[in-house]
Amino acid sequence: MNYNLNDLQAKAPKSSTWSSLGKLLQLISHERKNLIMALTAILVNSTLNLFGPLIIGHTIDQYIFVPHKNYHGVLVNCAILLGMYLVALLSSYLQTILMGGVGQRMLFTLRNAIFNKLQLLPVGFFNQNKAGDLISRINNDTDKLNQFFSQSLMQFIGSIATMLGAGIFLLSINIQLGSATLIPAIVILIFTALTSPWVKRKNAKNLKSVGGMSGEIQESLNNFKVIIAFNRRDYFRKRFDEANQENYNTAIGAGIANNSYVPVYGLFSSIAQLIVLAYGIYLISEGQFAIGLLVSYLSYANQFYNPLRQLAALWTNFQTAMAGWDRISHILTLETDLVTIDNVVADPSASLLEFRNVHFSYDESREILHNINFKLERGKTYALVGPTGGGKTTTASLIARLYDATKGTVLLDGKDIRGYEPIDRTKKIGFILQEPFLFTGTVRDNILYGNELYVNYTNELLEKVIVEANLGSLLAIFESGLDTNVLSSGDSISLGQKQLIAFMRAVLRNPDLLILDEATANIDTITEKLLSDILSKLPDTTTRVIIAHRLNTIENADEIFFVNSGEVIRAGSFDHAMDMLLHGKRVS
Ligand SMILES: Nc1ncnc2c1ncn2[C@@H]1O[C@H](COP(=O)(O)OP(=O)(O)OP(=O)(O)O)[C@@H](O)[C@H]1O
Numbered sequence: 186m187n188y189n190l191n192d193l194q195a196k197a198p199k200s201s202t203w204s205s206l207g208k209l210l211q212l213i214s215h216e217r218k219n220l221i222m223a224l225t226a227i228l229v230n231s232t233l234n235l236f237g238p239l240i241i242g243h244t245i246d247q248y249i250f251v252p253h254k255n256y257h258g259v260l261v262n263c264a265i266l267l268g269m270y271l272v273a274l275l276s277s278y279l280q281t282i283l284m285g286g287v288g289q290r291m292l293f294t295l296r297n298a299i300f301n302k303l304q305l306l307p308v309g310f311f312n313q314n315k316a317g318d319l320i321s322r323i324n325n326d327t328d329k330l331n332q333f334f335s336q337s338l339m340q341f342i343g344s345i346a347t348m349l350g351a352g353i354f355l356l357s358i359n360i361q362l363g364s365a366t367l368i369p370a371i372v373i374l375i376f377t378a379l380t381s382p383w384v385k386r387k388n389a390k391n392l393k394s395v396g397g398m399s400g401e402i403q404e405s406l407n408n409f410k411v412i413i414a415f416n417r418r419d420y421f422r423k424r425f426d427e428a429n430q431e432n433y434n435t436a437i438g439a440g441i442a443n444n445s446y447v448p449v450y451g452l453f454s455s456i457a458q459l460i461v462l463a464y465g466i467y468l469i470s471e472g473q474f475a476i477g478l479l480v481s482y483l484s485y486a487n488q489f490y491n492p493l494r495q496l497a498a499l500w501t502n503f504q505t506a507m508a509g510w511d512r513i514s515h516i517l518t519l520e521t522d523l524v525t526i527d528n529v530v531a532d533p534s535a536s537l538l539e540f541r542n543v544h545f546s547y548d549e550s551r552e553i554l555h556n557i558n559f560k561l562e563r564g565k566t567y568a569l570v571g572p573t574g575g576g577k578t579t580t581a582s583l584i585a586r587l588y589d590a591t592k593g594t595v596l597l598d599g600k601d602i603r604g605y606e607p608i609d610r611t612k613k614i615g616f617i618l619q620e621p622f623l624f625t626g627t628v629r630d631n632i633l634y635g636n637e638l639y640v641n642y643t644n645e646l647l648e649k650v651i652v653e654a655n656l657g658s659l660l661a662i663f664e665s666g667l668d669t670n671v672l673s674s675g676d677s678i679s680l681g682q683k684q685l686i687a688f689m690r691a692v693l694r695n696p697d698l699l700i701l702d703e704a705t706a707n708i709d710t711i712t713e714k715l716l717s718d719i720l721s722k723l724p725d726t727t728t729r730v731i732i733a734h735r736l737n738t739i740e741n742a743d744e745i746f747f748v749n750s751g752e753v754i755r756a757g758s759f760d761h762a763m764d765m766l767l768h769g770k771r772v773s
Contacts, residue, residue, distance in 0.1 A: 186522045188310040190318070190515050191393065197515070202385065205507050208514065213291050213334070219283050226280040227343035233273040235350040235488065240266055242481025250476060280339050288335025295327045299516055307523045308587045312547070317403030318396035322516060325395055326509035333506035341499045344492030351489035358482060362468065365460050366486050369453035373493060376449055377500065380442075384501065387442035389508035391435040394428070396512075401428040443504075446497035454490030461486045523589055529604025535596060536560040537698060537728050538584060540753075543593035545583060553579050555751045556593070561698070566720075566729040568739035570762055571748035577732045578619065580748060581700045584730065585616045598697075611635065615696035617704040621687030623678075628660075629667035632689050639693070644668070654693055655722045658715050659685050681707040688716060692723070699723070700730045705738055713738065736763060 187193060213220070244262045248255040300323065303310075356363035405412060405421040412421055461483055468474035538561040545554040554576055561567055569577045582588055583595055586602050595602040597613060605613075623631050629647065633639055639647055644667050651660050662685060663669040663678075671678060671686070678686075684704055691699060699720075705713045717738070720729060733739050736759075745756040747765045756762035 186309060187313070188306070188519065189313040190322075190512070190519075191396075193519075194511065194515050200511070202381065202504075202507050205510055205514070209330070209507075209510050212295070213287060216287050216290070219287050223280045223283040223287070223339050224342060226276040226283070227339045228346055229276040230273045230280070231343050231346040231350060233269045233276075234347060235354065237266060237269065238481040238484030238488065239354070241484065242475075242477040245477030245480055246475045247477075280343075284339050285335045288331040288333075291334055292327050292331040295330065295513065296323055299323050299327070299513060302516055302519065305521055306519060307521045308582070309522075309547070310519070315396075315400035315403065317399030317401065319516075320403065321392075321396040321399040322512050325399075326392060326512050329392075329502075329506045329509035330513070333502050337499045337502040337506075340495065341503065344496050344499065347492045348489050348496075351485045351492075354485045355482070355489060358478065358485075359468070359474070362461065362464050362474075362482065365464055366457050366489070369457045369460075370489070370493060373450055373453050377446065380445060381500075381504065384439075384442040384445075385504045385508055387435070387439040388505045389511065391432070391439040392505075392508050392512055394432040394435040398425075398428040398432045401425050439505075443501040446500060447494070450490075450494045450497045454494055457486055457490055458483070523586065524603070525606055526601065526603045529601045532596075532599035535599025537563045537598060539596040539599075540580075540583075540590075541594045541596065543583065543590045543595060545579060545588065545591050547579075547588075552591070553751055554583070554590075554753070557753045559746060559753055559755070561728050561730065563697070563728055564725050565743040566731065566741065568742035568745045568762075569730065569732045569748050569753075570734075570736070570739060570745060570756070570766060572766070575749040576751055576753070577748045578702055580753060581616070581702050581730065581732060584698070584700060585614050586610060612694065613697045615691035615694050615699045617684070617687045617691050617699075617701045619703045621683045623671050623683055623686060625672050626670075627667060628663050628665075628669045628671060628686055631671055631686050632667070632693060634690060636690070636694050651689065651693070654695075655719045656689050656692060659689055659712075659719070662712070679707070681709070681712065684708060685712070688719075692719065695724070695727075697726065698728045698730065700732070702732045703734065704731075705733065705735070717741075736766070 240262050244259055248258040248262070303319065352363075352367060355366050401421075401424055405425065412418055461479075465474060465479040465482060469476065469479060540557045540559050543554060543557040544552060546552045557580070569580060571577055579588075583590060586595070586605075589603065597605060597610065602610065624634070629644065632651075633647075639650060642650065647667060648657075648660065651657055660666055662682065669678070684707055688701075688704060705716055708716065721741075723729070731739055731742065739745060739762075740759060742759075745759065745762040747754045747756040747762060749765075756765055
């Protein structure tokens with residue numbers, strides 16, 4: 186299945202900005218109360234600001250340009266204006282606080298939602314996407330949405346309300362002058378509608394390049410030892426330079442697109458002012474307009490065009506947020522193809538695990554396993570041998586259902602493995618990977634990962650359990666026992682020690698089937714002997730699948746499978762397996 190986010194995004198049908206916004210607003214629908222309060226506050230602010238020019242014009246015409254000037258009236262109106270501006274300020278402040286909270290809560294919820302979704306996605310998804318790009322989506326893209334909600338959304342609505350109000354005042358005071366003043370706004374609207382898709386595209390490209398750059402940084406940080414050892418700093422520097430250059434180019438492109446609104450909006454709002462002045466002065470000279478009214482009129486023209494200019498910046502934030510939302514929603518809408526299927530009947534007489542006509546490919550380009558059939562019985566030890574790249578890890582990954590067969594069926598306990606809930610399946614199967622995953626914490630934390638049974642045990646009790654499981658000799662290798670510190674990078678302990686922790690983690694879960702993929706590759710001969718003893722003391726019903734290049738580790742296997750060129754063949758005796766390995770021969 187295609188999980189490549191950049192590819193999926195490129196192939197997805199273009200969704201309209203408004204339908205994206207609708208889906209986004211659903212995310213904060215539970216914030217209705219805060220949104221209504223913030224909306225009321227911003228509308229109060231806009232309304233109060235709208236009445237200001239009317240009072241000023243009225244003051245000039247009624248109290249100043251009259252034969253008997255009324256200074257008392259001027260003072261009263263000034264006091265009213267001051268009161269109105271103070272209330273407007275308070276409502277604007279209230280709106281900022283409310284929306285700041287909404288934005289932060291949305292950021293929190295979205296990041297949790299994306300992270301939870303990532304936990305549900307299959308291994309294939311992580312194979313196809315760079316960790317750095319995913320981090321950029323979780324951190325950077327969500328923050329673009331937060332910025333839009335906390336800083337822009339209400340300003341956006343407030344600006345539109347102010348514009349509408351100012352437009353109504355302009356038209357109702359003088360319909361001809363009003364219509365002439367609003368003509369430049371129509372040009373601006375047409376310009377915005379035509380350029381919006383281009384601006385959104387430029388911003389999407391820029392966000393993608395930020396993701397690409399994060400991917401490069403993550404890759405070189407992960408591999409810094411190899412980079413230093415091979416003195417390949419120039420190589421990675423060049424790759425980073427290219428990603429950085431791409432980011433620079435797209436940022437410039439997005440900047441040009443985003444800033445294209447500001448001068449256009451500025452030009453047309455200045456043209457509108459000129460129209461008001463010229464036409465207004467003409468009307469005054471004709472005796473059809475008063476000076477105070479022209480002052481109010483100019484103010485309303487300002488109140489109409491200033492928010493429009495602000496809208497240019499807000500529109501840019503909106504486009505960037507929508508581009509970020511597109512990138513985020515692609516993760517949120519992804520569904521794992523490893524679903525649990527219902528009504529699966531089990532065959533009680535079946536073996537512990539069976540492959541029936543299994544085919545598998547990671548992607549459409551090449552089939553890796555061809556029509557595989559084998560059975561694993563309870564309590565037996567199996568070995569998978571074969572040349573590098575032959576398909577051993579892939580076979581083991583299908584046993585553990587890290588992937589689903591492209592064709593055919595894998596049966597666990599006689600039941601299609603897809604019929605098990607993940608929690609039930611993982612209880613039955615323990616998998617020690619080639620590169621064990623450890624996280625920062627202690628040996629105890631790492632051993633108990635995914636094992637609820639002993640979470641509340643004290644260290645003494647847990648040690649007792651470990652000794653009873655014959656793992657005491659392994660724990661003794663760690664100087665501070667269960668309290669030994671582990672760093673996620675694994676640098677505080679050796680690779681072999683990492684494998685021992687992974688071994689204890691898997692054995693302590695007491696699985697029905699234990700898979701060891703090159704689990705002893707980095708372990709000395711004495712410790713390897715220890716592991717072999719532990720394996721032989723596992724319960725009689727435990728089935729073991731051992732993948733190993735070192736043949737001495739599989740000498741005691743009950744059955745050996747030779748895995749090569751996408752085929753899994755019963756090798757018969759140990760000598761036959763040796764023969765096949767050395768000569769690439771197959772024995773039927
Ligand atoms: N994530 C992946 N995406 C695409 N192809 C893959 C992936 N993992 C493995 N392959 C391909 O599948 C084939 C089998 O690989 P696999 O890791 O199963 O071999 P292996 O026998 O375990 O090798 P090794 O002994 O080196 O561990 C190889 O050709 C490999 O290139």
